[in-house]
Amino acid sequence: MSNDLFSDEPASPAQDGGLVRIRIDLAYDGTDFVGWAKQPGLRSVQGELDAALEMITRLDSVSTTVAGRTDAGVHARGQVVHVDVSSAVWDRVGPRLDHRLNALTGRDIVVSRAERADPGFNARFSALSRRYSYRVADDRHWIDPLRRHEVVAHRAPLDLDAMNEAASKLVGLRDFAAFCRKRPRATTTRTLLNLHWHRDTHELAVLEIRADAFCHSMVRALVGAMLMVGDGRREVGWLLTHANTRRRGDVRVAPPHGLVLEEITYPPPADLAAQALATRARRA
Amino acid sequence: MSNDLFSDEPASPAQDGGLVRIRIDLAYDGTDFVGWAKQPGLRSVQGELDAALEMITRLDSVSTTVAGRTDAGVHARGQVVHVDVSSAVWDRVGPRLDHRLNALTGRDIVVSRAERADPGFNARFSALSRRYSYRVADDRHWIDPLRRHEVVAHRAPLDLDAMNEAASKLVGLRDFAAFCRKRPRATTTRTLLNLHWHRDTHELAVLEIRADAFCHSMVRALVGAMLMVGDGRREVGWLLTHANTRRRGDVRVAPPHGLVLEEITYPPPADLAAQALATRARRA
Secondary structure (H helix, E strand, C coil), X not given: CXXXXXXXXXXXXXXXXXXXXXXXXXXXXXXXXXXXXXXXXXXXXXXXXXXXXXXXXXCXXXXXEECCCCECCCEEEEEEEEEEEEHHHHHHHCCCHHHHHHHHCCCCEEEEEEEECCCCCCCCCCCCEEEEEEEEEECCCCCCHHHCCCCEEECCCCCXXXXXXXXXXXXXXXXXXXXXXXXXXXCCEEEEEEEEEXXXXXXXXXXXXXXXXXXXXXXXXXXXXXXXXHCCCCCCCHHHHHHHHCCCCCCCCCCHHXXXXXXXXXXXXXXXXXXXXXXXXXXX | CCCCCCCCCCCCHHHCCXXXXXXXXXEECHHHCCECCCCCCCCCHHHHHHXXXXXXXXXXCCCCEXXXXXXXXXXXXXXXXXXXXXXXXXXXXXXXXXXHHHHXXXXXXXXXXXXXXXXXXXXXXXXXXXXXXXXXXXXXXXXXXXXXXXXXXXXXXXXXXXXXXXHHCCCEEEECHHHCCCCCCCCCEEEEEEEEEEECCCCCEEEEEEEXXXXXXXXXXXXXXXXXXXXXXXXXXXXXXXXXXXXXXXXXXXXXXXXXXXXXXXXXXHHHHHHHHHHHHXXX
C-alpha cells in the first residue's frame, strides 16, 4: 500500500505519524456543478470543498476521498468524505470547521458536520451501503417550479406496482453489467439491498434504492429501464431478462437531476477498519 | 363601473361585446422576481406573463388581474389570474394556450391551466379564500441546499404547540392592523379561517394558513410574531395582546422566501358573480 498522505489507507492515520483523519458530511444542489470530481477550470463539488480546505488549513494541496462519487447535475443530502491532516493542522482548524467551510463554499454546498473520524474510518471503503432517491412527475404537463431542479418529467402515467414487481427480481447479489458503464478490470457485481417506488404527498413517483455500492450510472440506468416497464413499453418480466443479457441494449439512462444521494451507512466504530479491508478485497 | 377592457367587472364580459375572460392557473419560484406586480425595467411575474400574452395575442397591451399579489421572493403553487380578450383573439389563441405560455415564460414560471373562465368569474373578487404555507428549519445550523430557496433558518428550537395555542386565539373575523402595512382608506379587517403549524417528514416546521384574504405582508408579520412565541421570547398570551394593540410594535416581518401561495378557492360556478359583488361591497 502507498504511504501517500491521501491514500485510502484504511487504518486510522492518527495512530501513525501524527495524522488526523477528518470526516466531513455534506449536502449539495448539483445543478451548477460538473459533478463531484475535480476538473481543471470547471466548477465541481470536490474542487470547491478542497479549495476551502486548502484556504483554512493553509496547505498547498488537499484532496478529499468521497463515499459516493456523483455525476453532473446529481444532488446529495448525505454525502461523506474524509481527508487527512497533521495533528498540528487539526489543532488549529478543528474547532467550528463546519462553520468555516460553509463560510467559504457556495450556498449550494452545505457542510453539516466536520469532525475527527473514528479510528479505522474510510469514507469510501468503510461504507456498508449507499442509499439514493429518484423523483419523477408522471402523466402531467407541468412540474412545481420550486422542484424543477430535482424532479424529472415523464409524459406517460407510471404503474408503480409493475415497476416494483419487476425490480424485486433484481434484489440480491448479481452482475449488473447491463446497467453499468464498462470499465476495464472493474467488477460489475454488486449487492442490491432494496429498492421501492412509492407516491409521496405531492403525487410524485419516488424511488428509494440501496446497495452496498453502485457502479457508474447504475441507478440512472436502472431508473431508465424501470420507466419502460412503468409506462407499458415493456412487460414486467422484461427487466430481469434484460439484466441477464449483461448488455446495455436500448435502455436510456434517466436524467441526472432526479437523483439524490441520500445516505451512506457505516458499521459500528469497532468494525470500520475490518469493513474497509473487506471492501478492498472484494473490489480487487 | 369602468368600461375598460381590463376592469374588474364581475359579470362575465363574454356576455357583453364579444369578450372572453380567460382563467390562468400558474406556479412560480419567486427567487428571481421583484414580486408579482409589474415594475418598469425589472423582472416581475406579471411582467413576464403579460409579455407572453401580448406576444401570443398580438395585442399592444395586456394586463392580468391576480388573485393573490405576492412580494419579492415569495413563491406560488396555486396562483390564479384572469384576463379579457375579444372572441376573435380567443378563437385564435385558445387551443393549447397553456403550452404556448410555458414556451415563452422562464422555467421559473409554470402555467398549469389556461381556459375560458366560468361566467361571472373574477380571479380576485370571486375568491372565497387564500391558503399560504411557510417553512422554517429550526434549531440547526444547516438547511438542505435543495430547499434553500423556500426554507427559512431559525437558530432556536420552536415549540409548535405553543405557537398553535397562541395563534388559535386569532381565528375568526377581526382587525389585523397589528399585522398589516398601513394603507389609506383600506380596511384591515379580515376573516382568518384557520392556521396550524406541524412538522413535515423532513422535520421542518410548516405553517398552513387560510383567510378570506390577507392584507399586505400579513402572513409574514404573523409568522414573525409567532416565531417570538415559538422560541420563548414571548409568552403564549402575548400574541393576542399584541393583536389587540392594532400597532406593529417591534415584530419583525419574517423573510419572504419561506412563503408559498398554495391555493385560491372559489365558490361553485353559479355563485361566482354574487361572490364578486359581495367581496367588492365588503372591501369598499
